[in-house]
């Protein structure tokens with residue numbers, strides 16, 4: 001009875017591993033293509049804020065006897081610096097997703113730490129816009145995965161929530177354990193009260209370089225890669241990311257990932273004698 005129960009649990013994991021490996025080959029090629037496009041794109045995108053910063057600093061020097069102008073230029077310098085930071089962050093995310101293999105580099109990762117890190121990453125933008133970020137239900141939960149990649153994924157969702165929301169709104173991050181046939185899942189939902197996403201765009205936002213409003217997204221340093229990274233990370237961890245949204249009212253992005261306890265148990269059963 002027990003052997004049967006074990007093989008019934010391992011079989012789906014086994015086929016999932018094979019699927020992931022097959023998927024990984026095409027994924028590797030896809031990621032390589034993304035990287036090439038991205039480097040071309042980002043070199044161009046980096047020039048804009050750097051050029052602007054250079055011009056603005058000259059303007060500040062010329063306007064040293066006009067405090068009002070100095071303040072105005074400094075404000076614009078801050079916007080360009082934020083954009084630069086966000087582009088560099090996206091480079092870091094991409095290299096994390098590219099360089100580690102979640103099948104090999106996985107470990108139990110504390111959800112409260114992931115959430116704290118994601119909040120930290122958007123703290124500056126949130127405080128400028130007086131957006132409150134609030135997390136709940138995270139304590140005691142662990143997901144199974146690659147820490148850097150998971151941080152990149154959640155960091156992107158929180159960053160988007162803050163970027164695509166008006167001032168003085170709230171961003172909520174709620175975590176919980178959800179029972180599932182193949183082992184418990186951890187669900188992390190990021191909810192904003194922002195501009196929302198139309199039904200027409202809802203599936204497309206996960207495509208690389210897709211942006212609903214390129215002008216707006218460029219102003220926040222977006223390249224349209226964030227959600228494609230989130231989707232890739234979710235899939236390569238045996239999880240998923242879904243979106244619910246109501247235009248003009250807000251969005252909820254939900255990340256579902258294998259719970260650390262259930263995966264580790266199945267792994268041990270799967271590799272006897274190792």
Ligand code: ADP
Nearest residue numbers: 160161164205211212217222223224225226227
């Ligand atoms: P970007 O770098 O442009 O933010 P993403 O891949 O992260 O790229 O997102 C793709 C597009 O999806 C964004 O340009 C934006 O139009 C839309 N989007 C993402 N998150 C949200 C959100 N929380 N609310 C509204 N729109 C969003």
